[in-house]
Amino acid sequence: MPDPKRIEDAGSHLGAVARRRAPGRRGHRLAAGLIALAAGAAAASGALPAGARPDTPASRRPVAQPAVVRVTAQDLRRIVRAAAGQVVLINVWATWCEPCRQEFPDLLELRRALARRGFDLVLVSADFDNQLPQVRSFLARQGVDFTTYLKAEGDAAFIDGLDHAWSGSLPATFVYDRSGTLRDFWEGRATYDGLLAQVNKVLGP
Numbered sequence: 715m716p717d718p719k720r721i722e723d724a725g726s727h728l729g730a731v732a733r734r735r736a737p738g739r740r741g742h743r744l745a746a747g748l749i750a751l752a753a754g755a756a757a758a759s760g761a762l763p764a765g766a767r768p769d770t771p772a773s774r775r776p777v778a779q780p781a782v783v784r785v786t787a788q789d790l791r792r793i794v795r796a797a798a799g800q801v802v803l804i805n806v807w808a809t810w811c812e813p814c815r816q817e818f819p820d821l822l823e824l825r826r827a828l829a830r831r832g833f834d835l836v837l838v839s840a841d842f843d844n845q846l847p848q849v850r851s852f853l854a855r856q857g858v859d860f861t862t863y864l865k866a867e868g869d870a871a872f873i874d875g876l877d878h879a880w881s882g883s884l885p886a887t888f889v890y891d892r893s894g895t896l897r898d899f900w901e902g903r904a905t906y907d908g909l910l911a912q913v914n915k916v917l918g919p
Contacts (some may be wrong), residue, residue, distance in 0.1 A: 726811035728840055728869045728882040779850040780858050784866035785838065787875025793836060794894045800832045801916050803909075804876075804888040806865070808840040809852050813903035814885040818856055820906035824913065831917055832892065837862040840884060891916050 785793070794802050805821055807814035825835040839849045839862065846864065853862060865872050873880050880886055883901040889912065891897045897916050904912070 726808065726813065726884040728806075728873060728884060779854045781861045782839070782846060782850055782853070782864050783861060784843075785863040786865075786867045787872050789866075790836070790838065790863070790876065794890050797834050798894060799892050800834045801828075801892060801913060802834045802836060802890040802894075803913060804836045804838060804890070806838045806840055806876075806884060806886040808884055809845065809848050810841070811884045815852075817885055817903040820904075820909060822856060822858065823906055824909050827910070828913065828917065833913065833917060839864045841865075889913060889916055 790804060794804070803821075803824075805817075807818065809815070821835060821837070825833070837853075837858070841849050841864065843864070849864065867875075869882065873882050876886075876888060877896065877899055879899060881901060885903060886901050887899065887904065887909075888896060889898040898912055
């Protein structure tokens with residue numbers, strides 16, 4: 715687990731989930747899988763959270779809206795296996811999650827910096843299906859020109875399908891080594907320097 719000082723905010727959740735640590739088991743279990751009402755309302759309206767900052771610097775040029783493919787946790791595991799030989803970072807985010815929006819440019823910068831070293835970034839939106847136009851618009855404004863993904867199953871199956879230790883907080887980040895083994899996981903926003911340091915541990919020299 716990375717240094718907690720790198721984790722700035724995990725204030726958004728995939729659900730109004732009450733999780734309890736089960737005796738003798740690692741991580742948490744999902745007690746309810748409904749999307750948080752406040753998050754749903756923000757998503758349904760397309761409005762930014764209170765205090766949200768614009769997600770696009772004036773200098774960034776929008777690109778054509780990228781492909782967004784619906785995936786389950788099992789699909790993501792297949793994507794990681796298919797990327798054998800590469801270090802894969804999966805980031806689960808949402809347009810209604812302000813820490814996710816703040817972290818997004820750093821993830822893209824990380825992809826540019828490490829692409830030649832065998833690094834792949836997989837972005838998975840936890841937005842509602844009917845928010846797909848907003849997801850595509852956000853991605854275009856961020857300059858994303860590669861395929862990204864949209865969660866296509868219920869919260870319980872998706873959360874536990876990736877890692878039982880995940881509470882459902884967003885953003886959530888999973889780092890897999892070149893053999894497809896999960897090497898690190900954390901919840902909340904990380905800085906660029908923190909992301910780079912953690913991924914470099916897995917990439918090696």
